[in-house]
Amino acid sequence: MSETETKVIDRTDESSKVDLDELMRKYDTEARFRTLSGWQGKMIAVLAVAMSCFHFYTSGFGLLLAQKQGAVHLAFTLALVFLLYPASSKQSKTSGIPFYDFIFAAFGVASAMYLVVFFNDLVTRAGLPTRADLVMGFILIVTLLEATRRISNPILPGLAIVALLYCYFGRYMPAVIAHRGFNVARIVNHMYLGTEGIFGTPLEVSSTFVFMFILFGAVLEKTGLGKFIIDLSLSLAGWSTGGPAKVAVVSSGLMGTVSGSSVANVCTTGMFTIPLMKSVGYEPHFAGAVEAVASTGGQIMPPVMGAAAFIMAQILGIPYIEVAIAAVVPALLYYFAVMVQVHFEACRLGLKGIPWSQLPPIWPLLRSKGFLLIPLIAIIYFLLAGYTPLKAAFNGILISFVLSWLNKETRLTPLRTFEAFQSGARGAIGVACACATVGMVVGMGTLTGLALRIAGAIVSLAKVTPESGLAVALSSIVSLLPGATMAAEAAAAALTKVFTLFFTMIASLILGMGLPTTANFIVTSTMAAPALFLLGVPPMAAYMFVFYFGIAADLTPPVALAAYAGSGIAGSDPMKTGVTAFKLALAGFLVPYIYVYSPMLLFIDVVPIEMVQAIGTALIGVFLLAMFTIGFFKAHMAFYMRIIAFIGALGLMIPGTASDIFGLAVLALIFVVQTAKARMKAKAA
Structure with missing residues (x-):
């Protein structure tokens, strides 16, 4: 190890006081898995690698039919969740897998694979399910809800249960949301055998694009890209005023292009950047907040965004690259805001950067490991060239594998490849559970028509009449400005739009406090975004609006998980860190309003x-x-x-x-x- 590397690492000795695994388990439910050894550990490793191999092969050589692909994807997912995640957080994480979890796993796999084995029979009797079909559907719904509870939290499966109960008891609901009600057979048939329930668009995207990009990120991580990104960020920004905080912004933004988890990003880069920020004088709560805001923004940073972005492309029926292009300007505004704030804070405190002598030299770094960035550049090229995201990710993995052999330290040996494929599968099962479970919420909306009613209710709640005091006051104030006039009718319409956006934002934030980002986006895009359509907001802007606020929930107290993870590393007060993160992310709360009113920022109807x-x-x-x-x-x-x-x-x-x-x-x-x-x-x- 060089003297330069030693000097930089010396600054992060404080990070050794933090138990990273414990921190991840506390704030990231997907990190609360069993730590197994012996034959059970090997069995899970082989199962996870088999899942990755299935997706890697089908993405390169041809997918199965959408429902079959989703069923195999879900079968692997349920098996891994029940074998990896205990039923209670109080159970030992190292004592082995109890017999009943093998039974749960078997039931989950059987009910999912039933669709694959008897697919032709199910198609020929579509709409006329047999008792066996309904029993297997009921089993899948129950096992899926339990699996999601284990890997996520009770909120998402609780929401799905409420949706199912609403389907059944609709006739007893208040008039505004009442419907005729459906029997159990109809509900199970819609959720299990239809294409608008469990096996709808969310799971279809999870079983194709999302899995492959998560696997791509896992492969890149095994090549040492994470360490290279931190070293490169140090070289580029470490010397400037408040350099360590800018390093956190740059490195976390780059890491976010290959990871879709805010908490995981915080724990990965934060173990280095937060102690580094503290060492030059940033207050602990500010250091934790900067890392949280920068890491959370990774989900909106092209070219590889969070899983919800792929679902957005599928819902809109457009190539993913169009979503990535639309996200460029908002993401730059977000990160520019964070960068300027950490600069002003450094100036306020009189902080300096890291001396040049303690930074890794950029040109030797690029010569030795700069090729690690080529797969990311290749992904952008493939997407722009018209390749599907699936094919782009497949090619990116192949390129990563070949290039890794240019340097002994980055080489993807058989063991590293095995570990990468295992890590990729483990990283994807949480998204798969969320997508399948939230599919039932979407299915409830299509079965009962609730989505359109909610959209109408939001607009009605936000509606301002021209005769109201607010409309009259706004038109009077605007008319006082030189050369500006506004009628009461226009003022009422403007206020209605603002209030509708505000209520949609609140709904997204509240849902985001309990749901993973992907599930949050699917629910809000189904239930809340249509309200924006009624006001003439372009679909891309409407979906991006709820997407942003679903992500922002990770920075919004009282449930700001990314900020709390940052506070755990920084040793600061969690609530103070959360409030600071909210302030630093304020631009992220305003940017969505900007592009709703100015869709050109999303490259919609551009006038240069x-x-x-x-x-x-x-x-x-x-x-x-x-x-x-x-x-x-x-x-x-x-x-x-x-x-x-x-x-x-x-x-x-x-x-x-x-x-x-x-x-x-x-x-x-x-x-x-x-x-x-x-x-x-x-x-x-």
Whole structure:
């Protein structure tokens, strides 16, 4: 190990005080698996590798029919969940697998594979299920709910149970959501044998695109890409003002392109970056919050985003690359906001970067391991060239394998490949359970028609009439501005849209506190996003809106899991870390509103000049927003100046030349005032 590497690693000695496994188990339910050895451990390893081999082979040489592919995918998933995850957190994680979990696993596999074995018979008698069909369907529903409870938490299966009960007891519900009700046979038939229940779009995407990209990430991790990304980030940003925090932002954003879990990202890169940030003077709660915000943003960072992005593409019926392209500008705004805030915080505290002598030199680093970035570049090329995400991931894995042999340290030996395939399967089963279970919620919506009723209810709740005081007041205020007028009818429509967006945001955040991001997106895209369609919001903008806020739930107290994981590493107060993370991610809460009102930021109906203006003013707006959250620009900002900065930020983010001019005037005012204040402080010193 070189002297340079030793100096950098010395700064992270504090991380050894943190039990990473315990931290993961505390905040990431998918990390609460059994630690097995002997024949049971080998059996699970072989089963996981077999699952990865099945998906790798079918992605390269031809998928099964969608329902068959999903059934095999689910059979592997249920077997692994029951063998890996105990029924209670109080059970020993090392005492072996109890006999009843083998029984659960057998029932789960049998009920899923029943669809594969008797597929032709089921197709010929579609709509007329036999008793055996319904019994197997009932068994699958029960085992799936239990598996999801074990690997996730009781909230998601609880939501599915409520959906099933609603299907049955619909006639007894209040008039606004009542329906005629369905018997058990009809419900099981719809959920098990139909294509809008368990084996609907979410599981179809999980069994194809999502699994392969998770496997791609696992393979890249085994080549040492994670360490290379951290070293590269240190070389690029470690020397600058507050460099370690910028390293956290860059490395976590890059790691997020190959990992879809906020908590896992925090624990992976945070073990290095958080102690490094603390070592140069950042407060513990701020260090934990920066890592949480940067890691969470990985799910919105192209080219490889969270699993929900693939489902979004499938729902919209468009190539995944279009979703990735649409996410580029919002992701850049998000990370630019975080980067500016950590810079202002470093300036406020007078922090410096890491000396050049303690950083890995960039050119030797790129020469020795720069090829590790080629698979990511190849993925982008394949997607742009029109390949399906499935084929792009397959080719990316092959390229990773070949390139890994260029360096002894990165070589994917048979043992490393086995471990990567095992890790890939383990990383995918949580998503598979969530997608299959939430499929029942989606199936409830299609069976009962509840989705459209909820959309109408949200719009009705948010509706503002032209005669209301709010509409009259808004039209009067706007009319006071030079050259601006607004009728009460237009004001009412504008307020209705704002309130609908706000209620949809709240629904996404609340669901996100208990559901995985993928499940959250599927539920909100089914139940809440249609309300935005009724107001004329483009489908891409509507789905991206709920996608963002589902992810933001990981940073929103009281259940901010990513922030709490960061606080565990930083040794800070969890709630204080969560509140700080919320402040740092404030741009992420405003950006979705921006692209709803200015869809060009998602590359929808682009007018080049207007788009350049929209992006430029949004970046400046984010700059002002950072002043508001940190309270510093050249010198400490008084409270009233921070409020002015926030108002100016809103002006620049709201589409329109008049509001942009107002925001720029605010920026000029703050620049003059803060520059004068900084000079006075310098003279006094």
